[in-house]
Amino acid sequence: MTLFDRLKADAAPQWADYTRHDFVDQLGRGSLPMACFRHYLVQDYLFLIQFARAYALGVYKSHSVADMRLSLEGVKAILDVELDLHLELCGNWGMNRSAIEDAPEDTPTMAYTRFVLDAGMSGDLLDLQAALAPCVIGYAEIGARLVAEGLDRDDNPYRRWIREYGGDTYQELAADFTRWLDNTASQVLTEKRYPRVLSLFEKACRLESDFWQMGLNAKN
Incomplete structure (x- = not known):
């Protein structure tokens, strides 16, 4: 069992609230x-x-060059891939980079x-x-779940988003992160420390749910 598997199991309610949020379900159905x-x-x-910036902080917090490189890859994935996806999608509504960054x-x-x-x-x-x-x-x-359920169909207005995060490139990025998390844990994690790590994970899940809800609340 990976550390992520253990965290996910121990934070099952928070994880389900986040990954099965109504925002996600509506996005998958195309009704959002x-x-x-x-x-x-x-x-x-x-x-x-x-x-x-958090990934960049990971470079500073790393104790090995290998960890520094992995942190740097996270920075590059955001700056070179994910932000461009958002700009592409927002551009469909006539929003440019300045308008988004000034929001x-x-x-x-x-x-x-x-x-x-x-x-x-x-x-x-x-x-x-x-x-x-x-x-x-x-x-x-x-x-991955939305793709497996066939919800990235051509008539779904959110298919580009689904295909990006369900696609091979992002799936491999997440798998690399899981291995990186395990490698770090193998060096520093103790049973005494585990509750703190779990608490951070649970809080992040709750904040993810709040983020989805923020989107749902913006109906007008």
């Missing part, structure tokens, strides 16, 4: 109001900027990003990874 997705997408762009952060966005950065600043690499894991691995699980 466009205003909800648009608000989520802009906020997620702002979130990813801070997420890239104000919503409260759930601030709460989540500051939580992740604080986990990394106050803790070590494992603490940072525990706070990052729900987002990195959760999106892969959500994307």
Whole structure:
């Protein structure tokens, strides 16, 4: 059992609330109001900027060159792939980079990003990874499930998003993160420390659910 498997099992209610949120279900069915997705997408762009900083913090917190490289790959994946996806989707509504980056952060966005950065600043690499894991691995699980259920069909307005996170490239990124988390845990995790790691993971799951809900609340 990987550390992620153990965390997911011990935080089962929080994980289910996050990965099976009504926002995700509506997105999969294609019934999510466009205003909800648009608000989520802009906020997620702002979130990813801070997420890239968290990965950069991972470079500083790393004790080996291998870990530094893995942290750097996370930064590059966000800056070179995920942000471009958001710009592409937002561009469909006539929104350019400046308009997105100048948008104000919503409260759930601030709460989540500051939580992740604080986990990394106050803790070590494992603490940072525990706070990052729900987002990195959760999106892969959500994307894979929606693809497996055939919900990336051509008439779904959100098929591009589903195919991105359900596709091979992102799935491998998440698998690499899971292995990285395990490798770090093998070096520093003890049973005495595990409750703290679990607490960080649970909190991140709750903040992910709040993030989806923020999107659902933006119906107009």
